[in-house]
Amino acid sequence: MAKRTDFRSEIKRLEQGIRVAWFINFAIIWVLVIAIGVVFGLSTRVSNAQLAQEMLVFAGIGLVVALIIMAVVSGSAERILLSAPAGDAVEVTNGQLKNIVEEMAIAAALEQQPRVYILRGSGVCNAYASADSKGNSMVVVTEELLDLLNTREELEGVIAHEIGHIKTGDSQAMTKLVALTSTTAIIGSMASRMLFFGGGRRNSDSNNSNGTNPIAIVIIVLSYIFLIAAPFLSKIAESYMSRERESRADASAVEFTRNPTGIAQALIALENGADHYGSKSEAKNFGETIGPVAFYNPSFAGLDLSSHPSTKKRVAALKAMGAQVDDSSL
The missing domain is CATH 3.30.2010.10 (Metalloproteases ("zincins"), catalytic domain)
Incomplete structure (x- = not known):
């Protein structure tokens, strides 16, 4: 006979899942902001020391922006579910x-x-x-x-x-997560459009006498990929x-x-x-x-x-x- 599940322990287990989903979305926004900074601001002709310094700057800016986005979403998303769908x-x-x-x-x-x-x-x-x-x-x-x-x-x-x-x-939490997912999609979409229409990212590359840094190129390519994948990854966290x-x-x-x-x-x-x-x-x-x-x-x-x-x-x-x-x- 299958062991019966205790609903109190089940609720406790699932609360951990809620926190995981929130953390994942926060991490996605943080990395997304870093990726935007890399794509539009990182030169391929930097030394390893310069690369490390610039990545620290991007990470710091990304952390601040992600925290601001989380705070704004948490403060304003509660109103979304108060409007009913079609019907009387x-x-x-x-x-x-x-x-x-x-x-x-x-x-x-x-x-x-x-x-x-x-x-x-x-x-x-x-x-x-x-x-x-x-x-x-x-x-x-x-x-x-x-x-x-x-x-x-x-x-x-x-x-x-x-x-x-x-x-x-749950109603409040899910509303906030839906708003957070939408925000991630909007940011990713805006960045993609800027790339499509040309952002003039690395005008300084031709003026820099340093050789091309392969590590910088790899980071830039990964950032491009993440800009495309971020909304999808956020949707996975939302569904989870x-x-x-x-x-x-x-x-x-x-x-x-x-x-x-x-x-x-x-x-x-x-x-x-x-x-x-x-x-x-x-x-x-x-x-x-x-x-x-x-x-x-x-x-x-x-x-x-x-x-x-x-x-x-x-x-x-x-x-x-x-x-x-x-x-x-x-």
Whole structure:
């Protein structure tokens, strides 16, 4: 018999993954700024001593710029998730959905009750949550999801998952990471355009009597490569963090409901029935705007860059925590 996973130890393990993803993104921005300095400012005709000195300068400048970017993103990114995707969000003040959100918020010991919305006209079966640094939060459930789920325990599992994001600060963290990834892509794109249109990088090369330094050439070539690869590497870190937080929220849902079967059944229902609602374009638009923070995101970007673990993996993890479901249809 497989050993059952304790959800508290699972959450602790995944918290380490969140920190790793943040560190990776910080390192990417730092190296990206260094690469820009090298491409536009490093001569191929420098001595090894001059090369070492210039690289130290680039590293220092890159560190300061990376810290500034991180600070700006951390201070302004919280507002991004507070805007809803396409559809008409109607606040709910009573009824079963409101009661379930209140119950799960109490189970999670939230200081403030989240606002509850039903999103109509989205064309997708899904749910998501957002929160700000002041403790204000909201849970949004699409009308199509309410139609798809068959039991209260399935809806409780979905809501508990979203409450888990609020409880652990995942919504804020992911918003910041998405903003950080976008910033990396913008910086890389701007640098690439400058290179394409010609930056006049090394006008001093022809005036320098020193011979060409092969180490400098290697560093410059690697910097060119990194300018192209940086947005892709940042996306990998973003996807890694998103998958980690989804697994963590699943574990939180088990903690709040004491029922891993409910959320597992909801995932199976979504995997088998979500395509019956809306259109592919509506699902794509929702995935591009809310996908990384939604309960369910079936789209895959290739090369394992999906924002969520596969449903099969999520259900398998829930079965390891005690879920009793038939997942043969996955």
